Amino acid sequence: MAKPNPRTTDALAAIGTFMAAQQEAGYACGTVRLRGTILAEYLEHTLNTEKVASLTASELVQQERADAWFDAADAGETRRRNTLTGPDAAAAHDSQRARIQTYNAFVDYLSLPDLHRPYPASGHGDRLEPEQAYKLLRTLAVRRPTGANAATAIRTAAVAALVAATGRTVPQLHQLNVTDIDMERRPIPVVTVADFDHPLDKHTVEILRRWLDVRAGITQALEGSDPGYLWIPTKPGRERAGVQPPKPGLTRAAVRTLHAAHRSLVLQVIGVPLRPYALLPRR
Incomplete structure (x- = not known):
């Protein structure tokens, strides 16, 4: 037929x-x-x-x-x-x-x-203007959707703040350690990425301090064996083939985990699953 x-x-x-x-x-x-x-x-x-x-x-x-x-x-x-x-x-x-x-x-x-309709030229993607990026960061820092994990939310806000402040992508920020952030540097705090010091504004410093406080609470269970990774899982992973996952803090949070958390939180907060890329400044 x-x-x-x-x-x-x-x-x-x-x-x-x-x-x-x-x-x-x-x-x-x-x-x-x-x-x-x-x-x-x-x-x-x-x-x-x-x-x-x-x-x-x-x-x-x-x-x-x-x-x-x-x-x-x-x-x-x-x-x-x-x-x-x-x-x-x-x-x-x-x-x-x-x-x-x-x-x-x-x-x-x-x-x-x-x-067929002609395709428009490729644009910048959903790249935000500076004012929009600032508003999004403020929103991520203060709003947590019902049911969202508080630690994941503040980690996501901290990653987003560093993307905006440094112009670096999430994969480039992925290898950061806690010691790469110098909050006491005068006159301006900095984060060192690939041997380059990026100045941090007051708002970014505030978000990073909140994440570091949350991170410290998570790594307390490591009993002194904290390897110092800046981005760590906020909760234990799943058991696989009978093997227990490592405690949060013993491994870095994966790039895909940071990306997924960002998309999910931004979608819940503003209704659009913007990637961290959207926060990178236009050249």
Whole structure:
């Protein structure tokens, strides 16, 4: 029995078969999930705007409807969560690029390549302006979502503060030890990264002191064997194959752990899973 033509099927059903095809093609789960979310936004916006109950896939992707959706998304009208610059802020450059990539992949799936939209030039990503970065750091330092681990939250704020203060990435800051931070340096405290001293502002020093206090509480259980890593796990890991994990403080927190904690906390606090990269100053 011949498969139904996806162009003539209901748009919602076509989106479902498109996502299944993307999975079968080997795309990452995160990519497939994101594309499904974007296409659901497109369909919902179009149905609500035109006040119709359904559309076929080929009707959905017509240029006029796509134009209306992109314009609405660019103006922030399809946003479901707030942002650092308010609910009415324009869409981030890379979010619009993701919409275009998804739309083009969908029209390819429908065998309608003539509807392709040109890709915008690559931007800086979701890079924050200095004022936005400062506001985010202040928010991370004082707000802890319900159910979030307090130690992980302040560690995340400290990592983010050092990214912003030094212009270094998380992998570059990963190897820091406690002794690399000199809070008593006069006239300005510094952190030494790759033999270079970075001055620390008062706010960053405050966050780092809080993390060091929390860290000291965690490493007390090591009974004098603290190796001095700046970033340590905030709780024991899972038992693997019957082997107990090392106590927090005996190993460094992994780069992926620091990244994941940052994305998770920022998502809970402001509704956008910004990477630490967003805090790096523009060159």
